[in-house]
Amino acid sequence: MRMTGNALLEQYKTGPGLWDEMCNNGVIRPEYRHIAQTLTESLVESLHYKDRLAGELFMNQGITFTVYSDDEGIERIFPFDIIPRIITGKEWDKVELGIKQRIKALNLFLKDIYSERQILNDKIVPAELIASCPEYTREVFGIRPAHDIYVHISGIDLIRSESGQFYILEDNLRTPSGVSYMLENREVTKRIFPGLLGANNVRMVSNYPLILHQNLLALAPRHVSNPTVVLLTPGVFNSAYYEHTFLARQMGIPLVEARDLMVMNHRVYMKTTQGLQLVHVIYRRVDDIFLDPLSFKSDSILGVPGLISAYRKGNVALVNAPGNGVADDKAVYAYVPSMIRYYLNEEPILPNVPTYQLIDQGARDYVFHNINNMVIKKTNQSGGYGMLMGNKTTDEEVELFKHEVEKDPRNFIAQPIIKLSTVPCFIDGQLKSRHVDLRPYALCGPNGIDIVPGGLTRVALREGSLVVNSSQGGGSKDTWVVDLNLNEE
Amino acid sequence: MLSRVADSLYWLDRYMERTDAMIRVLRTNYVLSFDDSLNTPSSSRQLLNIFGYLSEEKLQELEKDNTATMRFLITDVSNPNSLRAIIAKARENARGAQDHITKEVWEQVNQVYHQVNDPSMEKRLEAETLKVIDQLTEYITLYYGVTASTMPRGNGWNLMNTGKFIERCLLTIDIARQHLGVIEYKLDETRDILYWRNLLLSLSGYELHLKTYRTRNHDWNVVDQVLFNPNFTRSVRYSLQKIKGYLTKIVEHNNPEGKELLWNQFGRMLSRIEYADMEQVKHEKLEEFLRHTRNDMVNFHLLLGKSFFSYH
Numbered sequence: 001m002r003m004t005g006n007a008l009l010e011q012y013k014t015g016p017g018l019w020d021e022m023c024n025n026g027v028i029r030p031e032y033r034h035i036a037q038t039l040t041e042s043l044v045e046s047l048h049y050k051d052r053l054a055g056e057l058f059m060n061q062g063i064t065f066t067v068y069s070d071d072e073g074i075e076r077i078f079p080f081d082i083i084p085r086i087i088t089g090k091e092w093d094k095v096e097l098g099i100k101q102r103i104k105a106l107n108l109f110l111k112d113i114y115s116e117r118q119i120l121n122d123k124i125v126p127a128e129l130i131a132s133c134p135e136y137t138r139e140v141f142g143i144r145p146a147h148d149i150y151v152h153i154s155g156i157d158l159i160r161s162e163s164g165q166f167y168i169l170e171d172n173l174r175t176p177s178g179v180s181y182m183l184e185n186r187e188v189t190k191r192i193f194p195g196l197l198g199a200n201n202v203r204m205v206s207n208y209p210l211i212l213h214q215n216l217l218a219l220a221p222r223h224v225s226n227p228t229v230v231l232l233t234p235g236v237f238n239s240a241y242y243e244h245t246f247l248a249r250q251m252g253i254p255l256v257e258a259r260d261l262m263v264m265n266h267r268v269y270m271k272t273t274q275g276l277q278l279v280h281v282i283y284r285r286v287d288d289i290f291l292d293p294l295s296f297k298s299d300s301i302l303g304v305p306g307l308i309s310a311y312r313k314g315n316v317a318l319v320n321a322p323g324n325g326v327a328d329d330k331a332v333y334a335y336v337p338s339m340i341r342y343y344l345n346e347e348p349i350l351p352n353v354p355t356y357q358l359i360d361q362g363a364r365d366y367v368f369h370n371i372n373n374m375v376i377k378k379t380n381q382s383g384g385y386g387m388l389m390g391n392k393t394t395d396e397e398v399e400l401f402k403h404e405v406e407k408d409p410r411n412f413i414a415q416p417i418i419k420l421s422t423v424p425c426f427i428d429g430q431l432k433s434r435h436v437d438l439r440p441y442a443l444c445g446p447n448g449i450d451i452v453p454g455g456l457t458r459v460a461l462r463e464g465s466l467v468v469n470s471s472q473g474g475g476s477k478d479t480w481v482v483d484l485n486l487n488e489e
Numbered sequence: 490m491l492s493r494v495a496d497s498l499y500w501l502d503r504y505m506e507r508t509d510a511m512i513r514v515l516r517t518n519y520v521l522s523f524d525d526s527l528n529t530p531s532s533s534r535q536l537l538n539i540f541g542y543l544s545e546e547k548l549q550e551l552e553k554d555n556t557a558t559m560r561f562l563i564t565d566v567s568n569p570n571s572l573r574a575i576i577a578k579a580r581e582n583a584r585g586a587q588d589h590i591t592k593e594v595w596e597q598v599n600q601v602y603h604q605v606n607d608p609s610m611e612k613r614l615e616a617e618t619l620k621v622i623d624q625l626t627e628y629i630t631l632y633y634g635v636t637a638s639t640m641p642r643g644n645g646w647n648l649m650n651t652g653k654f655i656e657r658c659l660l661t662i663d664i665a666r667q668h669l670g671v672i673e674y675k676l677d678e679t680r681d682i683l684y685w686r687n688l689l690l691s692l693s694g695y696e697l698h699l700k701t702y703r704t705r706n707h708d709w710n711v712v713d714q715v716l717f718n719p720n721f722t723r724s725v726r727y728s729l730q731k732i733k734g735y736l737t738k739i740v741e742h743n744n745p746e747g748k749e750l751l752w753n754q755f756g757r758m759l760s761r762i763e764y765a766d767m768e769q770v771k772h773e774k775l776e777e778f779l780r781h782t783r784n785d786m787v788n789f790h791l792l793l794g795k796s797f798f799s800y801h
Contacts, residue, residue, distance in 0.1 A: 061592075062584070062599045236584045245587035255588040260491045273495045273644065273743045273797045 006040045008047075012424055012431040019164045019421040020433060021085060031086045031482050034200050038193065039083075044429055050082050050192040051426060057188050063180075063242050079475030080185060081425045082192055085436060085457040089203070089483040092453055095166055095440065098350030099156050100449045101340060103442050106173060106327050108343040110150035114141050114323060124342045125335045132410050133332065134380060135325025137288060139295045143312050143321075146219045147446045150321040153212070153283075155179070155456075158350070158438045160421035167353045167418065169437065171333065173324040175285050178476075179441045180243035182456040183208060183250075185478040203453035203481040208441065209250035211452075212283075215445030216251070219317035220280040227280035230256045230270065234286050234302045244285050258286070263306030266313045281317045282307075288322045330379040330413050331357060358405050358412040367414040371398055376405065376414045389466065391417055420466055423477065425459060435460045437468050438479065454479035490589065490644045496798035497586035498645050499652035501598070504579035506656040508601070509629045510691075511540055511572055514664065515562060516622045517690040522555055532687060533558050535667040540570045556615055563621075564611055572625070573605050591639040594632070601628045644742050647735040648797070654735070655790055658728035662783045664691055665715050666776075674776045676708040685711045692723045709767060712775065716762070725782060729759050745796045754792050758785040 009028075014020040022032040039047075058064070058077040087095075112119050113130060120127040130136055155176030157169040186205050190197060213229070220227030233244040235257050248255035260270050261279065269276040284291065290300040295308040310316045326332060334355040337348045356363040358376070367374050371390040378386030388401045405412045422433040440455030457477040458468035468474040518536050533552040537543055540562055543551070551558050563572045583590060583598040604610075604625065614621050640646045668688040669676075682698070685707055689695035694714055701718070702710040718724045736755060740748050762782065770778050 059603060060596050060600055062595060236581060241584070245584070248588040249592070253588075254491060254494075256491060257493065260493050271492050273490050273492055273739075273745070 008431045014433050021423045031088045054188050081477045084478040084480045085423045086480045092481040096451050105340040105343050109339045124338050133329050137323035140323040145321045152319040154442045155439045161418050168350050171328040173328040177240040178456045180246040189478040201483045205452045208452045211443050211450045213251040216281050218446050229253045229281040232282050232284040258304050261304045266310045268310050268316045283319045353415045356414040359409040374414045375417050453481035494586045497582040498648045501582040502649040502653040503656040504575050506653045510660045512625050514691040576605050589645045593635045593639045597632045597635045647738045651735045654728040654731040661723050682707045726762050
């Protein structure tokens with residue numbers, strides 16, 4: 001007998017004490033009713049087919065990364081789960097307000113920290129914390145970017161705790177990636193579940209590249225009527241190269257590499273078949289450190305010599321502004337709620353995860369005493385690296401980490417382990433609950449902050465794992481923000 | 490357009506044209522290898538000479554084994570001219586110029602790439618060689634169709650086509666030279682048209698030959714078709730005419746420094762073919778005529794690179 005989705009739903013188990021996004025004590029939440037209905041009416045074979053089709057669509061579009069083994073490159077897709085993750089419009093509206101508030105404060109912080117430094121003088125943020133931050137970029141001190149915008153594009157990582165409360169886990173203010181997956185996931189969902197998006201009143205995400213393009217055009221010097229905007233990529237071997245090409249194509253702007261650009265008389269030019277052409281705005285996907293060998297890493301071949309001098313003169317806009325790393329340092333993160341109070345005179349709408357600065361002896365003792373409930377993170381690492389999950393480690397590893405922390409406590413923070421919320425995933429022909437986070441993308445331009453509804457849901461596909469990073473066995477899902485009818489709520 | 494992107498588009502179509510030619514030559518040789526009367530060791534040898542740089546020892550080893558030859562030419566990554574390697578290069582160029590080709594073109598290149606890199610490819614190649622070759626032919630044909638129907642007719646399109654016809658011209662000369670070399674360019678003996686079937690099928694010109702040429706002087710008729718026939722899409726003359734059209738637009742659009750030099754070089758080459766006749770070829774000796782034409786084309790390619798692709 002062929003198995004139907006109904007049996008799948010009946011067999012779906014959620015973890016004890018966890019917030020499951022689809023089920024509340026065995027009852028399907030209203031926002032999941034339509035998708036649950038579709039699953040009930042589907043045969044497992046048809047879900048397998050949809051799963052395969054999604055994989056083929058990603059593969060044929062070249063949305064892949066290369067795994068090297070035995071000197072041979074094998075193309076793999078980033079795992080995609082076909083069941084969408086759903087958030088209600090009401091929940092989303094609060095998240096949106098919270099992120100806007102946070103970006104506003106972080107922008108003001110960056111402006112302050114690279115000019116007056118009032119927040120340090122007023123001792124809201126300790127000066128030694130900034131002085132010891134490797135991402136604080138003295139080379140850009142005093143530079144005022146157009147419209148005082150530093151964080152043009154950000155990816156704010158959110159998690160949902162056992163009670164369903166959203167927390168800010170991390171701010172990504174440098175060159176956040178993944179937005180192309182958000183957009184492509186939606187396109188794939190349209191193919192595999194045609195009709196479902198309309199029936200669910202799902203909010204649209206596809207205008208992201210248009211808003212970004214408008215914002216980039218607005219950053220050009222005012223006297224230029226038809227500015228040249230380019231996207232600077234490290235090149236075809238970069239793991240996010242697909243995203244760079246995707247965004248350049250969606251915005252209709254040239255995708256350039258450092259070797260295509262040159263600086264002459266503090267102006268940036270690109271080398272074209274018609275000669276040199278002036279460039280006004282650069283959306284760069286190259287890290288600060290590689291951006292200009294004359295200012296930063298001198299042996300960088302991914303950068304353009306003299307770029308920072310052109311930026312300082314105001315002849316070219318750089319997006320995001322160099323030096324933003326100081327605001328998304330994991331140790332500075334703990335002070336963002338204070339920044340919101342200081343600059344905006346408001347209470348934070350979205351809370352931080354409680355964070356312990358391990359430079360403080362008392363905090364260190366507390367963390368190591370309660371290590372089973374703690375995660376320790378290096379302040380300057382991301383991607384799920386440089387992390388110790390206290391509940392999944394050995395005594396030797398703890399000792400080793402302890403030693404590292406004692407050597408350089410400024411470089412570590414600790415947070416209580418929060419059991420991320422779970423969602424149903426179609427794995428091995430069954431519905432299994434897996435942990436997820438959420439990365440909405442915010443675009444900041446002269447007309448304000450825009451956040452496309454939803455964002456990228458990253459899912460830890462390994463059973464029980466809380467690490468959602470793609471480099472560590474993570475995948476992604478389409479994220480729907482649905483507006484429920486009054487009688488559905 | 491960025492010089493780097495122009496370079497990538499030019500090479501994308503050069504590699505795709507090479508892939509197309511290679512598949513056709515492989516198919517022709519594979520099918521004809523079953524025909525006893527034509528099954529001479531030299532056909533595999535010609536194939537390996539056109540698409541590989543091998544020692545005499547390796548040539549002798551491979552030419553006796555049809556499957557090994559196929560594997561070497563299609564999937565062997567140690568051969569820089571294998572189909573797999575060429576398609577990988579085409580894809581790298583497409584990746585580098587992804588924002589200048591349409592999504593459809595990119596997906597088509599990508600599909601060919603995944604097809605030839607499929608882990609089951611080697612096994613399938615042994616079990617169902619012709620089917621695999623036909624599938625690849627289908628993908629390449631789709632590439633050309635999708636490119637023609639979706640690419641905007643701008644600088645990128647013109648550069649792609651210039652690359653395509655330069656490659657086509659060079660390949661026609663190379664394939665012809667291999668076949669003519671076997672008979673040491675002696676064209677005054679009477680040969681059956683079946684003798685030329687391999688060359689003509691490899692260039693998709695067999696049917697046209699039968700319809701066009703009525704005299705029984707097949708040897709020189711074949712040379713005429715390959716070099717001068719204006720209706721034969723793989724003749725040297727046809728390729729040059731197409732390049733002329735695209736080059737005119739490229740120069741108009743970009744107005745590069747040294748455009749006179751470029752035109753002079755191209756004009757000389759075109760005139761040499763347009764105003765030549767068979768008497769001229771006989772006088773100059775066919776081998777020398779082909780060698781000279783090939784060198785002219787290589788020099789033109791270098792000059793083109795200098796004008797549009799070199800970084801200032």
